[in-house]
Amino acid sequence: MRITSGTVLVGGMALSNHLLLAAGVLGTTGSSLARILACGAGGVVTKSIGPYPCEGHPGPCVVETEGGLLNAMGLPNPSREFEGELQVLAGKPVILSIYGGNPDEFRTVASWFAGTAAAFELNLSCPHAAGYGAALGTDPDLVEACTQAVSSLGLPTWVKLTPNVTDITLCGKAAERGGASALVAINTVKAMRISTELKRPVLGNRVGGLSGKSIFPVAVRCVYELYESCRIPIIGCGGISSAGDVIEMMMAGASAVQIGTAVKDYPCIFRSIATDLYSSDGVPPDTIVGCAHG
Amino acid sequence: MGSLRIPLWGAPMDKGALQAVRITAITQETPTVRTFSFFPGFSFRPGQFVMVTIPGVDEIPMALSRSDTITVQRVGDATGALFQTRPGDLLGIRGPFGNGFPEQEGTLAIAGGVGAAPLRPLVMHGLVECLLIGARTADELLFLPELTQKTSVLVATDDGSSGVHGPVTGLLKEIPLSEYRQICVCGPEKMMQAVLQTLDAAGMAGKSYLSLHRYMKCGIGVCGSCCIDPDGRRVCRDGPVFSGDSLLHSELGKYTRDASGRRKTV
Ligand SMILES: Cc1cc2nc3c(=O)[nH]c(=O)nc-3n(C[C@H](O)[C@H](O)[C@H](O)COP(=O)(O)OP(=O)(O)OC[C@H]3O[C@@H](n4cnc5c(N)ncnc54)[C@H](O)[C@@H]3O)c2cc1C
Ligand SMILES: Cc1cc2nc3c(=O)[nH]c(=O)nc-3n(C[C@H](O)[C@H](O)[C@H](O)COP(=O)(O)O)c2cc1C
Ligand code: FES
Secondary structure, X not given: OOEOOOOEEEOOEEEOOOEEEOOOOOOOOHHHHHHHHHOOOOEEEOOOEOOOOEOOOOOOOEEEEOOEEEEOOOOOEOHHHHHHHHHHHOOOOEEEEEOOOOHHHHHHHHHHOOOOOOEEEEEOOOOOOOOOXXXXXXXXXXXXXXXXXXXXXXXXXXXXXXXXXXXXXXXXXXXXXXXXXXXXXXXXXXXXXXEOOOOEEOOOOOOEEXXXXXXXXXXXXXXXXXXXXXXXXXXXXXXOOXXXXXXXXXXXXXXXXXXXXXXXXXXXXXXXXXXXXXOOOOEOHHHOOOHHHO | OOOOOOOOOOOOOOOOOOEEEEEEEXXXXXXXXXXXXXXXXXXXXXXXXXXXXXXXXXXXXXXXXXXXXXXXXXXXXXXXXXXXXXXXOEXXXXXXXXXXXXXXXXXXXXXXXXXXXXXXXXXXXXXXXXXXXXXXXXXXXXXHHHHHXXXXXXXXEOOOOOOEEOXXXXXXXXXXXXXXXXXXXXXXXXXXXXXXXXXXXXXXXXXXXXXOOOOOOOOOOOOOOOEOOOOOOEOOOOOOEXXXXXXXXXXXXXXXXXOOOOEEEO
């Protein structure tokens, strides 16, 4: 199955296609983000930027697993100095990912970039950073408060959710109440590998988040559940690596998708997926979004 | 002759799992540099690197100086912890990663300091016709006896204690650069930039290959910490070896980024 191409209006953004770069993957520098846009991405989400510079967790930060990737980067970021990276991206569809320890920190970071980013994405979902990410994102009241603190600045505000909860729709609805323009689902799935030879967890941080093909079914389920309970658009993320995956995500309820891990082996995957996904005799995308719910 | 092309985007293999290796020997090479031998080794191409885990401390990138050795200069916490290990201890290894140097005969190699480590296999495979090697002092010259047996070697030291007094670029004046099929370079950033400028002036930038170092966290091209400006290429995956002409208008020699992604001047 193929869909027709055209401008994609989602969560307050107008994108040239349905395919965005996911946060934290090749998103640390302006020139890297520009490269991904040149590789056919309809938009790019930056590395999550926080209130203070952070060096991240000690290594190993990443290890490959069968069908996936386990990471505990620990949110390394240059904080406000990231403004310098965005200079080469003026006017481009750049969504700034933000993390903070409380609503005020989210708002502070957002206010630094209110003139340069086209939209914000709130990282309320990173599973391996104590006091940040999923530490807030599993509490619906905090999700609502953080969303409210940023959405009140007037720019499109997307909220990225964690799958590491019993009911993801509670957090989705909280973001909606806080004024979110879209939901992004999902961040990584909390996971661990142990080196049997070293007799210790492989990652420096011990616990990390799983991404890549192996989490695709989890992501599809989360998007499906959110579509049943929320009205704002959903951006599907997690394990997407082909046009077929994109169609499946859209049928679950996604209006657009983000791709992370699959970019590693082929930064121009956006262009190759677009080639397979779009056709002038395809069906209009609107007719398949959420069609699996009938 | 047909020169080997280095792909601009993406390097081949993917050995992402962490494998434990046992340290079999530790050799003091210079006052600040030690070679760590381990078992088992890996098949690799000269210029490729591995991510080395010192359990409970950190993981750092290291060039393979042989299929089963890394050669390490002690500079900080992780390398300091590595220097505390003993034969019999375990390390974690991911890799080998990166593209490596093109393997061609008729190579001129230029090494500065511990930059001799990734160039050593090229020399030992008999591909290097001439090696220019520089270090701060005579006793910091790495692998000198075995390299001298394989190729003709010209030496420069910062303090003049051996060979030409001054940077290794001083040796370049005496070399008929155009007679070499390719020029492979690894050393401190400022040295590589000076070498590249000299090679460019001689019209040889397109035949030169420089091995870069940038802060690496993943080593497999996903995290973005090692990307260089202005084209966003990943040193870990699209490099670490880049052709000189592709670096002429890059950040090389100007700035780099630290673990947080903040820029700092070189
Ligand atoms: C592809 C590649 C191959 C390398 N090969 C060798 C080699 O063969 N022999 C050798 O002695 N050194 C090599 N290095 C450099 C080596 O990785 C650093 O010296 C080492 O990481 C320092 O760690 P530290 O904790 O002891 O020092 P720190 O005190 O943490 O840092 C000292 C300096 O080392 C650099 N550094 C620290 N961590 C990293 C990291 N994760 N990635 C890159 N740079 C880092 C930074 O520039 C820093 O300023 C290589 C680097 C790269 C990128
Ligand atoms: C190395 C790495 C770093 C990541 N960093 C971030 C981050 O900074 N902020 C964030 O919201 N998500 C981050 N993520 C999660 C991804 O954006 C994405 O939600 C997840 O990887 C699932 O998508 P994928 O399977 O396509 O990679 C990171 C993922 C990886 C693999
Ligand atoms: S070290 Fe992560 S992309 Fe190169």
